[in-house]
Every structure is written in C-alpha cells, then in structure tokens.
Amino acid sequence: MQGSLTVADAQQDMRTAYLGGAPGLFVSGTVWTIAGLVCL
Incomplete structure (x- = not known):
C-alpha cells in the first residue's frame, strides 16, 4: 500500500x-527555574 503511514513515520x-x-x-526548565526563584 503506497501512502500508508506507520507509527515510526508518524x-x-x-x-x-x-x-x-x-x-x-527549555520552556519547562525556564518555568521550573522561575518557580524556584519565587519560592526563595
């Protein structure tokens, strides 16, 4: 079948x-860093 999509392709x-x-x-790390600074 041509055009079929496998899980690996997806x-x-x-x-x-x-x-x-x-x-x-990076977003997650930034949020955790800001949260840590706020708690200090």
Whole structure:
C-alpha cells in the first residue's frame, strides 16, 4: 500500500515538527527555574 503511514513515520514527523522536543524542554526548565526563584 503506497501512502500508508506507520507509527515510526508518524513519530519521525513529530520529532521534525517539534525540533525533537527542544523548545518544550527549555520552556519547562525556564518555568521550573522561575518557580524556584519565587519560592526563595
């Protein structure tokens, strides 16, 4: 079947679209850092 999408293909598409999760990692780290500073 041509045009069928496998799970591996879908995962690769998501990694490419979201830059491997890097932006989410930085946002999460920033939020936790700010939260820690506020608690101090």
